[in-house]
Amino acid sequence: MKCSKIQLLILFLSLAIHTAFGQLYEMNDGVINFLSDAKLEKIEARSKKSKGLIDNATNQFAFSVDINTFEGFNSDLQKEHFQESYLESSQFPKASFSGKLIDKFNSSMEKQTIRAKGNIEIHGIKKERIIEVEITKTGMGYTINSSFFVLLEDHGIAVPRVVFQKIAPTVQVTVSGTLLSK
Secondary structure, three states, rough: OOOOOHHHHHHHHHEEEEOOOOOOOEEEEEEEEEEEEEEOOOOEEEEEEEEEEEEEEOOOEEEEEEHOOOOOOOOOHHHHHHHHHHOOOOOOEEEEEEEEEEOOOOOOEEEEEEEEEEEEEOEEEEEEEEEEEEEOOOOOOEEEEEEEEEEEHOOOOOOOOHOOOOOOOEEEEEEEEEEOOO
């Protein structure tokens, strides 16, 4: 597809305005952990492949993770059940959180806690949430850390009665990563 001179000019001006008045921050290889601490079993898994973007000019953000990148589980069979039976990763391959920052991200502050409001989509079901994120300035960019809980029922994830004491109805999720200027 060819771009006209007008389209190239608009693109150039948009980038120039964005550079002058706003800043994009990108996260690659962020870490997402989840913990299901049920009566009879503790299940932990981690993905080191989360990606994200914050546009400081518009306060918009988007983060996602491929469900098939989670590792750790107590066994290969448990991982298979997680991907195929519960999260149905062939049908719903990603989990995401996108929306707007409620509090303004101040790039000059060493450390701050901001709230992000948006939709968490897991298992094809979106749920609006407000999540607190701690942001710390580092030499290269900013580290982010957040911890929150996800109710499986909110995302249509059914736990069979046979294993209800092995899978907690609420899962703790922690997110960490480094945001770099794009």
